[in-house]
Amino acid sequence: MITNLVRQNILNLQAYSSARSEFKGKANIFLDANENPYDSLYNRYPDPLQKEVKQEITKLKGIKAEQLFLGNGSDEAIDLLIRIFCEPAQDSIMVLPPTYGMYEVSANIANVGIQEVALTSDYQLDVNAILNQVIPTTKMLFICSPNNPTGNSMNPASIKKILDSFDGIAIIDEAYIDFAEQESCSKWIETYENLVILQTFSKAWGLAGIRLGMAFSNPQIIQLLNKVKPPYNVNVLSQEVALKALKQADKTQQAIQNIKTERQKLVKILAQFSFIQKIYPSDANFILIKIDQANLLYQYLVEQGIIIRNRSKLEHCQGCLRISIGTPQQNKTLVQTLKKYL
Numbered sequence: 001m002i003t004n005l006v007r008q009n010i011l012n013l014q015a016y017s018s019a020r021s022e023f024k025g026k027a028n029i030f031l032d033a034n035e036n037p038y039d040s041l042y043n044r045y046p047d048p049l050q051k052e053v054k055q056e057i058t059k060l061k062g063i064k065a066e067q068l069f070l071g072n073g074s075d076e077a078i079d080l081l082i083r084i085f086c087e088p089a090q091d092s093i094m095v096l097p098p099t100y101g102m103y104e105v106s107a108n109i110a111n112v113g114i115q116e117v118a119l120t121s122d123y124q125l126d127v128n129a130i131l132n133q134v135i136p137t138t139k140m141l142f143i144c145s146p147n148n149p150t151g152n153s154m155n156p157a158s159i160k161k162i163l164d165s166f167d168g169i170a171i172i173d174e175a176y177i178d179f180a181e182q183e184s185c186s187k188w189i190e191t192y193e194n195l196v197i198l199q200t201f202s203k204a205w206g207l208a209g210i211r212l213g214m215a216f217s218n219p220q221i222i223q224l225l226n227k228v229k230p231p232y233n234v235n236v237l238s239q240e241v242a243l244k245a246l247k248q249a250d251k252t253q254q255a256i257q258n259i260k261t262e263r264q265k266l267v268k269i270l271a272q273f274s275f276i277q278k279i280y281p282s283d284a285n286f287i288l289i290k291i292d293q294a295n296l297l298y299q300y301l302v303e304q305g306i307i308i309r310n311r312s313k314l315e316h317c318q319g320c321l322r323i324s325i326g327t328p329q330q331n332k333t334l335v336q337t338l339k340k341y342l
């Protein structure tokens, strides 16, 4: 079933076999990879399959190692998935704007088509429109929940309805799931073999700099991802830092709590500003606000040395600005600066 969706050249592909992946067992002397033999802590290539890191993740996420792929950010997983399933100049992905821009960029780089089906005016899934526009060459569907830049989670019943009908590869991007009230859809990978869940160390874990993203799916799709990925896609330093963070997962939980508390505080304060027309409900570590002259406020903040994200050009986002939740001090400075704008 999945095999029918995979590009023929990927099925035929003879994957690169690295020195370290051919050898299994114990040895004392490694003269197989043309590494520099003098120990500098980093003279050896990393584990291509990141087994130690995966073991810690499986404990936390309640999935098996063979259901887990690790990439150089979840952006790498997005790119690889498109290249595994979409034939250039023939197939297309479906995206649901306003949403994360990388799906479209990765598709464009791969010369893969893009079908857009807008979210409803309250930023929910337009289930019928989505299913009606699926054609045989619609190979993948990207659902972002909680969605960037709107901040809301998608209705789980709507997601389920789509999964029950869509025969291509369905991707649920859960980059912000740790901030959400709603639980992850990851358990559904047991039910839907065409489902991929994306999560990342870049947001809640506070490790955007190490570039580490996760994909959860059935072992067949995970094997395809491992087949096409660059052999050493997650470097030694990143694996070390991730392991350390995973062993102190309670710290991340605390950070998530702090950010959610700060979000609540900031929403309450911003609600008192008369020039802010709307603050959208957020399940993420940012909020989206709507104002009359978004460009003017954006420019004012830039001049004050505060950079937020101007999203006012996106579909259904007229006048919208996206603000990441900062430290208490950063948020306070933001509020004080906004007060002077009045």
Ligand SMILES: *Cc1c(COP(=O)(O)O)cnc(C)c1O
Pocket: 072, 073, 074, 075, 076, 100, 144, 148, 173, 175, 199, 200, 201, 202, 203, 208, 211, 212, 213
């Ligand atoms: C930030 C973000 C990501 C994270 O990408 P990484 O490559 O893992 O840093 C993925 N999806 C969405 C929607 C995001 O906003």
